[in-house]
């Protein structure tokens with residue numbers, strides 16, 4: 001196995017604006033990369049170029065030393081030793097679960113004992129041994145997704161590409177499948193690229209999160225790093241449930257601000273215009289803070305999630321253990337913020 005290197009990758013469908021542009025990224029061997037971004041930003045196009053379903057109009061894709069594609073040449077998908085799992089699962093309805101899983105082996109001419117052993121192993125990896133003879137129609141959504149994963153595992157791919165594989169599942173099943181994906185990643189040792197627009201899914205699963213917008217890569221970092229130190233408004237707005245406040249703030253080196261720095265900003269300090277990201281968990285209700293008014297309050301079971309308007313009408317979010325009601329006035333302290 002080897003590192004997957006995307007170098008200044010571009011794809012222009014001739015629509016006036018390139019779908020992907022100057023996209024450079026190294027995906028470390030055995031890593032689990034989540035590719036996150038708003039709808040239409042080019043995530044699927046990147047994945048399809050890696051898989052070999054699209055040819056780049058510029059740049060290159062290497063797996064280790066091996067050139068997979070550039071503008072002049074492109075290795076066909078079946079010669080890349082990759083597997084792609086789609087949102088739709090794409091299972092054959094007329095085949096049993098075992099036959100679906102074994103299909104990629106048949107295509108490669110693997111038969112007999114080797115075939116049976118690999119299918120059994122792949123089914124065991126997703127805990128579906130007991131369902132080998134069923135048809136996909138007689139399975140739940142989560143089980144179908146596991147068949148698609150087993151089919152992907154059966155050929156021992158170097159790289160597994162997943163395009164919003166959990167988008168059709170309910171919240172409970174999503175959590176269960178996230179666990180299955182983690183196990184799958186550990187067991188297979190494959191490098192995985194996981195496209196999603198759901199930041200909490202990306203944070204829960206990935207070893208690295210790459211955020212893209214309008215065809216470009218904005219930032220790539222570990223989930224903890226990108227949460228703590230997002231670069232710019234788009235990444236800050238996408239990761240975590242924060243609020244972005246416009247203030248005037250001097251551009252000092254330290255971008256992590258504490259209340260003693262934040263309070264003067266809210267009072268209208270001098271300085272160039274800036275934006276600060278305020279996380280929900282850093283907004284404390286009560287104390288010697290600034291006045292705020294509750295504009296919405298949602299009971300989440302273990303706590304209330306409130307939206308609060310500051311004196312200048314800018315909105316922050318906060319959690320409260322005790323009930324808060326719309327229209328209520330209170331003081332808030334923002335104990336920490338990040339200058340974007």
Ligand SMILES: Nc1ncnc2c1ncn2[C@@H]1O[C@H](COP(=O)(O)OP(=O)(O)OP(=O)(O)O)[C@@H](O)[C@H]1O
Nearest residue numbers: 013015019037038039040041042043044045046197
């Ligand atoms: N075959 C195509 N021909 C022309 N334009 C295309 C083609 N495929 C994608 N695009 C355009 O390229 C841009 C990126 O599309 P892409 O599907 O990669 O986005 P995405 O980030 O995966 O979106 P989503 O989250 O909605 O699936 C979009 O503007 C889309 O309309």
